[in-house]
Amino acid sequence: MYTLDKPTERSLHDPLIIAGRTFHSRLMTGTGKYRNFDEMRQSVAASGCQIVTVAVRRVQTNAPGHEGLADALDWSKIWMLPNTAGCQTAEDAIRVARLGREMAKLLGQEDNNFVKLEVIPDAKYLLPDPIGTLEAAEQLVKEGFAVLPYINADPLLAKRLEEVGCVTVMPLGSPIGSGQGINNAANIQIIIETIKVPVVVDAGIGVPSEAAQAMEMGADALLINTAIAQAQNSPAMARAMSLAAEAGRLAYQAGRIPIKPTASASSPTIGTIASAAQ
Structure with a gap:
């Protein structure tokens, strides 16, 4: 059995801030595809995450695996991120986002206006619609939502979404659930370098x-x-992913060594026996 870890000393001094709200974990998790609720609860606890995304439409319709999901976690300790999974148009996503905000209120999160925006008409590869996403984001921002849009790793779209008021951008590493890893590192790197709001890599990660x-x-x-x-x-x-997220963040802050085409000795040559004999 795993238990929810307290924030580390490092995370307390390096919080993630989204729409003015502070989180000490940089790993968000979902609630779908688990074999049962107990395994889901243990995994959420093991991850140490503070944000958990929930598919509004699937909860509303009691889709298989989502019956009773609203009561399965302690929402006084976890921030709900309602998502618009299953929406194929901007209009549908806007409607479901509104339902998600009401669902969060019913669970006691009166000030929760977060929404993970997904507009996905593509049934095979589940790639997000950039035009529909932008249209929905503009409207939801006007309605006071803190919009976290799921997008292809498109730097220009990411910039446009930031300009209309989105509080993060969430580029995919590779198609949802594919486990292919980071297939578009160059574009994600551009997004990271050019976007001021938090960049959340979403989808495709398979291993720590x-x-x-x-x-x-x-x-x-x-x-x-x-x-x-x-x-x-x-x-x-879940625990492994949490440790990987923390290690990767610390490594980024530490600053990696330059990549060189040749070797570089780790021990100094001055003062060695060979050099002294000369």
């Missing part, structure tokens, strides 16, 4: 080394669901 890679690049946070939920031991993988 890929989570660490994203954080080492300078991503502000990660959202990981399938890699945890479908692991043979979900709580153990």
